[in-house]
Amino acid sequence: MARTLINAPTRARRGEVIEIRATIGHPMETGFRAGEDGKVLPRNIIQAFSCRYNGGLVFSAELFSAVSANPYIAFHTVATDSGTLVLNWEGDNGFTQTESISLTVLP
16 A cells, blocks of 8 residues: 545535645656666556546546656646545556545535
8 A cells, every 4th residue: 555645625615626636655667777786677657547526537647657756646626516536546566546535515
């Protein structure tokens, strides 16, 4: 399980634009770099990120080997209803990480 840090409001007014910021601890090895022993380190990157708000996709990104370690992603969405934001990272070697946060929408 990777370490994640998510910064998002827990409350917002209906129609308000909110910002979600997320980072995940991950080495993002390109598969081109040599290790201390001189052997090429195997590729190990996060390939995809998505965020669903009450089941509907609000943001997705395809990541590549040029992305730095511990990738940081920030995006905006509109607060429509109270519910759950589900953030999902997928990568090489069967890596998956899913985090959920609750959002309360006020009238």
